[in-house]
Amino acid sequence: MSRLVAIIMLCAAVAHADTAAVSNEAEPDPSDQIVGVSLGVAVGGRVTPGGLRISGHYHYQLSDHDWFDGRATFIFGGNSPECFRDRMDDVVCDHGLADGQAGELSANIRRFFGSGQYMPFVRAGLGVMLVRFGPDDVTGIAFPLHAGVGLRVLLTPAIALNAEAELEVGVGAFNRGLGAEPQVGSSIAAGAEFRL
């Protein structure tokens, strides 16, 4: 009798171990890192660059809902001279909504709401941006604050699409006697993300 009980317990233990192994293979722990790329349009004006906006992202999971979001962003806008000397002999720049070029590195926090296939999120961060308006020979360094909202759509466990709109406010320091100038812009973008 005791031998029968021992055999039954052994079989149960083996069966449990098999189930656990199968379960582990079917649902591997998701990675806490994501890379992505997005394409969009940035709107600027005066000495805030605007135009085609391309970003590369790296995301690292900090908690259940919060992710670090590091970005390298490039803006490619028009190239027409828009600066002049006013009657006080001060340089004034009046660039359009989509003028200038820029490269930016930014550190952001992205917070997701809810879970599932469709995940809305908000994002906030700070960047350092090199800005250039070539025809006017105007160059500057800007420190924009970013605030955005977006939606992430999971296509597969490893691939997602996202769309996002953001506002940007900051200050920049420029040459040609322009000095400190406000940075006010916005953008919309869409892209893809890949879990590592």
Place this chain on the structure above:
Amino acid sequence: MRMRLASLFALALVACQDSDVSREVGARCSDNSECDERCLAPGADWPGGFCTVHCEVDADCPVETACIEEEGGVCAFICFADPGCAFLGNGYSCKEVDARGGATKRTVCRGL
């Protein structure tokens, strides 16, 4: 909190303010590269230099400017008295000149 709001308001104001002059008409200049089209060189006629555009009739000129018979037809700011030219700085006053074509007169801001 009030100071922060005031600072934000000031920032927005600076971001939105416009100049009276532009690369098209009125900016200071020393050569054509500083203007959209052409620079009337600094001198007694146009102190500090004056960006302008070619015209044949008033309709060719931006708002608040008129086409005058100088340099083959250029746009200049319309005025009614000398204080109306103060925004252009020292040396500018309100003068009566020939309109483009010479048939009528216009009062515009210019030097001398």
